[in-house]
Amino acid sequence: MDTVYALATAQGKAGVAVVRVSGPRAFDACLRICGDVPEPRNSVLRVLRDGQGAQLDQALVLTFAEKQSFTGEETVEFHLHGSVAVVAAVLDVLGGIDGLRLAEPGEFTRRALENGRLDLARVEGLADLIDAETEAQRKQALRVFSGALGGKCEAWRGLLLRAVALLEATIDFADEEVPVDVSFEVTALVREVTEALEREIAGSWVGERIRSGFEVAIIGAPNVGKSTLLNSLAGREAAITSEYAGTTRDVIEVRMDLAGLPVTLLDTAGLRETVDAVESIGIARARARADAADLRVFLVEAGEKPEMDPREDDIILWAKADLLGRVENAISGKTGAGVSELVARIGQVLSKRVAGAGIATRARHRQAMERGLGALQAALELLSYGEASAEVAAEELRVAIRALDSLVGRIDVEMVLDEIFASFCLGK
Numbered sequence: 025m026d027t028v029y030a031l032a033t034a035q036g037k038a039g040v041a042v043v044r045v046s047g048p049r050a051f052d053a054c055l056r057i058c059g060d061v062p063e064p065r066n067s068v069l070r071v072l073r074d075g076q077g078a079q080l081d082q083a084l085v086l087t088f089a090e091k092q093s094f095t096g097e098e099t100v101e102f103h104l105h106g107s108v109a110v111v112a113a114v115l116d117v118l119g120g121i122d123g124l125r126l127a128e129p130g131e132f133t134r135r136a137l138e139n140g141r142l143d144l145a146r147v148e149g150l151a152d153l154i155d156a157e158t159e160a161q162r163k164q165a166l167r168v169f170s171g172a173l174g175g176k177c178e179a180w181r182g183l184l185l186r187a188v189a190l191l192e193a194t195i196d197f198a199d200e201e202v203p204v205d206v207s208f209e210v211t212a213l214v215r216e217v218t219e220a221l222e223r224e225i226a227g228s229w230v231g232e233r234i235r236s237g238f239e240v241a242i243i244g245a246p247n248v249g250k251s252t253l254l255n256s257l258a259g260r261e262a263a264i265t266s267e268y269a270g271t272t273r274d275v276i277e278v279r280m281d282l283a284g285l286p287v288t289l290l291d292t293a294g295l296r297e298t299v300d301a302v303e304s305i306g307i308a309r310a311r312a313r314a315d316a317a318d319l320r321v322f323l324v325e326a327g328e329k330p331e332m333d334p335r336e337d338d339i340i341l342w343a344k345a346d347l348l349g350r351v352e353n354a355i356s357g358k359t360g361a362g363v364s365e366l367v368a369r370i371g372q373v374l375s376k377r378v379a380g381a382g383i384a385t386r387a388r389h390r391q392a393m394e395r396g397l398g399a400l401q402a403a404l405e406l407l408s409y410g411e412a413s414a415e416v417a418a419e420e421l422r423v424a425i426r427a428l429d430s431l432v433g434r435i436d437v438e439m440v441l442d443e444i445f446a447s448f449c450l451g452k
């Protein structure tokens with residue numbers, strides 16, 4: 025096993041930079057650079073030196089013993105002065121030590137997984153925790169990282185294993201008088217897991233949205249002030265505004281943190297009948313994106329109606345509040361009137377959806393649960409045929425257990441690892 029090292033903190037100048045080294049030769053590397061191996065889990069101040077004894081930096085050094093570290097391997101951390109030159113010099117010296125090489129992105133976490141310190145779902149949670157930009161993302165990632173998914177899978181697995189065991193007893197004693205009819209209990213166990221999976225599958229799309237962000241489209245007729253509103257919400261001139269109707273054509277996307285939720289705001293072309301070929305394309309895009317968005321904010325001119333059918337939760341506001349006098353549900357990107365109320369309303373609508381989130385946060389989780397659910401439904405049908413189908417029903421339950429196992433990476437790990445680790449930062 026190689027010993028790997030990498031900068032664990034962000035690239036570039038900083039107050040402090042952390043370089044970590046993990047693997048069987050980590051303490052050996054520490055000895056060479058510090059002159060000793062400090063007692064594990066104590067941070068000590070040391071002068072770091074290269075092979076010729078020249079000073080590299082004065083740094084805090086922290087060691088972790090094998091089996092008592094994040095990776096499970098011997099680990100050393102150098103908490104350096106965070107300059108580009110200091111980091112480069114230390115990495116250079118580490119690279120010159122036999123048996124050491126630069127870590128690949130995510131390799132520390134990969135080792136933690138391989139050493140059984142984390143399961144696959146927790147690794148995904150960790151990846152999301154590092155990518156988290158909003159409160160909702162942080163909370164969800166932390167829940168997954170803390171093992172919520174693994175915990176549920178383990179519970180479901182237990183119920184299904186019991187169901188399999190009961191069925192196997194039926195099969196083994198098929199020739200004899202089986203003392204009790206197990207089908208009632210087996211069916212109840214399978215139903216319980218089936219219902220839990222249905223609930224989690226239904227909630228999974230919210231989890232996926234929390235990861236990727238909710239889309240909120242601003243739509244309405246040309247010139248009602250959509251782009252002006254977008255700019256006001258974004259706090260910058262993200263879109264061109266003008267007094268000419270038909271200014272916006274492409275969909276303009278602005279990612280923002282809206283009341284702790286990750287939101288991509290979409291400014292769209294004004295909806296109207298037009299003979300202008302380019303504007304028509306813009307309008308078609310506007311309709312398609314508004315249709316697919318999680319929520320639509322309609323800006324409507326006084327006396328007009330929305331250009332598309334609003335759905336439940338969609339927000340309808342009168343445009344250019346400043347020209348209307350005192351009117352309810354009016355907004356003006358130009359004066360800012362009603363903008364904070366809009367933010368609060370969007371936050372409310374989306375928070376309600378966030379509350380329906382379950383433990384699944386990725387398409388991979390949903391697909392594994394769908395595979396499991398399919399097998400359980402097949403098993404339930406087989407069970408309804410009576411004892412003769414116990415053997416095939418048990419096989420379906422095993423298929424479901426395998427699907428749940430793949431969820432936490434008990435099996436089929438290799439297939440998804442590369443994809444998951446491809447998005448990891450270096451040093452994690």
Ligand SMILES: Nc1nc2c(c(=O)[nH]1)N(C=O)[C@@H](CNc1ccc(C(=O)N[C@@H](CCC(=O)O)C(=O)O)cc1)CN2
Nearest residue numbers: 032042044065086088091092093094095096101141452
């Ligand atoms: N400096 C530093 N800060 C860090 C990390 C790190 O590796 N280094 N982390 C890394 O991502 C996170 C903390 N995660 C960690 C997880 C496990 C262990 C660890 O040593 N576990 C041992 C001992 C547990 C204990 O003392 O309770 C173990 O599990 O056996 C350390 C850090 C965030 N902050």
Ligand SMILES: Nc1nc2c(ncn2[C@@H]2O[C@H](COP(=O)(O)OP(=O)(O)OP(=O)(O)O)[C@@H](O)[C@H]2O)c(=O)[nH]1
Nearest residue numbers: 246247248249250251252265266270271272294356
């Ligand atoms: N009085 C007033 N004028 C506004 C308000 N919002 C926008 N305007 C003006 O209305 C005109 C159109 O604004 P835009 O934000 O470009 O309108 P739009 O809806 O994006 O228009 P298209 O991109 O053409 O669909 C500009 O001259 C703005 O300055 C408002 O709240 N009150």
Ligand SMILES: [Mg+2]
Nearest residue numbers: 250251271272
């Ligand atoms: Mg516009």
